[in-house]
Amino acid sequence: MRVMAPEEMESLIRLLSDDGYEVVGPTRREGAIVYDRLQGLNDLPAGWGDEHGPGHYRLHQRDDQALFGYVVGPHSWKKYLFPPRETLVRVLRREDGGFETQPGEPAPPRRAFIGVRPCELAAIGIQDRVFLEQSVRDRAYGARREGVFLVAVNCAEPGGTCFCTSMGTGPRAHAGFDLGLTEVIGVGMHFLVIEAGSEAGEAMLVRLDHRDASEAERAAAERIWQEAPKHMGRTMPGDAREVLAGALEHPRWAQTAERCLSCANCTLVCPTCFCAQMEELPDLEGNASERVRLWDSCFNGEHSYMIGGPHRSTVAARYRQWLTHKLSTWHTQFGSSGCVGCGRCITWCPVGIDITEEVAAIRATAQGKAGGQGT
Numbered sequence: 587m588r589v590m591a592p593e594e595m596e597s598l599i600r601l602l603s604d605d606g607y608e609v610v611g612p613t614r615r616e617g618a619i620v621y622d623r624l625q626g627l628n629d630l631p632a633g634w635g636d637e638h639g640p641g642h643y644r645l646h647q648r649d650d651q652a653l654f655g656y657v658v659g660p661h662s663w664k665k666y667l668f669p670p671r672e673t674l675v676r677v678l679r680r681e682d683g684g685f686e687t688q689p690g691e692p693a694p695p696r697r698a699f700i701g702v703r704p705c706e707l708a709a710i711g712i713q714d715r716v717f718l719e720q721s722v723r724d725r726a727y728g729a730r731r732e733g734v735f736l737v738a739v740n741c742a743e744p745g746g747t748c749f750c751t752s753m754g755t756g757p758r759a760h761a762g763f764d765l766g767l768t769e770v771i772g773v774g775m776h777f778l779v780i781e782a783g784s785e786a787g788e789a790m791l792v793r794l795d796h797r798d799a800s801e802a803e804r805a806a807a808e809r810i811w812q813e814a815p816k817h818m819g820r821t822m823p824g825d826a827r828e829v830l831a832g833a834l835e836h837p838r839w840a841q842t843a844e845r846c847l848s849c850a851n852c853t854l855v856c857p858t859c860f861c862a863q864m865e866e867l868p869d870l871e872g873n874a875s876e877r878v879r880l881w882d883s884c885f886n887g888e889h890s891y892m893i894g895g896p897h898r899s900t901v902a903a904r905y906r907q908w909l910t911h912k913l914s915t916w917h918t919q920f921g922s923s924g925c926v927g928c929g930r931c932i933t934w935c936p937v938g939i940d941i942t943e944e945v946a947a948i949r950a951t952a953q954g955k956a957g958g959q960g961t
C-alpha cells in the first residue's frame with residue numbers, strides 16, 4: 587500500500603496542468619460543493635463536510651482539515667461530458683447559395699477529474715454505454731470523454747441519502763480510474779492512500795512523492811474500507827425490476843404525484859439521466875442556423891409530446907416513467923440499473939421524495955396491482 591501527504595495534491599494538480607489537462611474538481615461555492623476548475627490545493631474544500639437528507643443539504647465546518655470530507659454536491663461530472671447546452675452543428679449559407687456545415691463547439695480540452703466518487707465512476711460508465719456503445723455513437727460525448735484522467739476518491743463517510751452499497755457501485759472503487767485515493771484522517775494522522783488503476787495512473791504515480799504505508803496506516807485504511815459500507819444513509823430494498831414492471835397501476839404513483847412539483851430537479855442532478863431536446867436556432871436573415879442540444883427531463887410536459895399532445899399528461903405518469911425507467915426498463919435497454927445510489931435525487935428534491943422509500947412502499951403493497959393501461 588502506498589501513501590502520500592495530503593499536500594501532495596498540489597503536485598498532482600500542477601503535474602496534470604503541466605501535462606495539458608484542464609483540472610476540475612470539488613470546490614466550495616455559494617454554500618455547496620461544486621465541480622469547477624482547480625488551480626491548486628487551496629481550491630479543494632479542506633475542512634468542509636456536508637449533511638444530506640430528503641430535501642436537505644447543508645455544509646458545515648469539520649473539526650479537521652479533510653480535503654474530501656464531503657459526499658457529493660448538486661453537480662455531477664455529466665456537466666463536463668454531456669453539458670446542459672451545446673451546439674452540435676452550425677449551418678452557414680455560402681455566397682454561391684449553397685450551404686456548409688461547421689462544428690458547433692471548439693475541440694474540447696483534455697480534462698482531469700479530481701475527486702470522482704465510486705458511484706460517480708459507475709455513472710460515467712453508464713453514460714459511456716448510453717452515448718458510446720449503442721448503434722449510434724455520440725461523437726460530441728466521445729470527443730469530451732476521450733483521454734479524461736480520472737482521480738477517484740473512495741468514500742469514508744457516506745451521506746444521509748447514499749445507498750451505493752445497495753446498487754453495487756461503492757463506497758470503494760476497484761476499477762475504472764487512473765488514480766484512486768482514500769483519505770485517512772484521525773488522531774495524529776492525515777494521509778492519502780494512493781493506487782494506480784491504469785498505465786496513465788502508474789506514470790503519474792511515479793512522479794508523485796509517496797512511500798510505503800506503515801502498519802498503523804495500513805490498518806487505518808482497512809478500517810475505513812470495512813466500515814464505510816455499514817454507514818449508508820439509505821438502502822434500496824432489493825432489485826426493483828419485476829416489482830415496478832408489475833405495478834404500473836399502483837395507487838402510489840398518484841399519491842406521490844400529489845407532492846411532486848414536476849420540477850425536474852431529480853433528473854438534472856442525476857449523474858446518469860441523459861434526456862435531451864434539440865432546438866434549431868436560425869438567424870433572422872436566414873444565412874445561418876445552429877442545432878443546439880439542451881438537457882430535458884421526463885418530468886417536462888413537452889418531453890412526451892407526440893402528434894395530438896403529450897402522452898404523459900399527468901405528473902403521476904411522468905413520475906412513474908422516471909422511476910420505472912431508472913430501476914426497471916433501463917436494465918432491458920442498457921443492461922444495468924440506471925441508478926448508482928448517489929442519493930442526489932433525494933437530497934435535491936424540494937419536497938423530499940425519496941426513491942428508496944417509494945420503491946419500498948410499492949414493493950410492500952404491489953401484489954395484485956399489476957397490469958392495466960397506464961396512468
Ligand code: SF4
Pocket residue numbers: 852855856857858859912924925926927928929930931932941
Ligand atoms: S436516481 Fe437518484 S440516487 Fe439514483 S443515480 Fe440518479 S440521482 Fe443518484
Ligand code: SF4
Pocket residue numbers: 845846847848849850851852853885934935936937938939
Ligand atoms: S420527484 Fe422531486 S425533484 Fe423530481 S420532479 Fe418531483 S418534486 Fe421535482
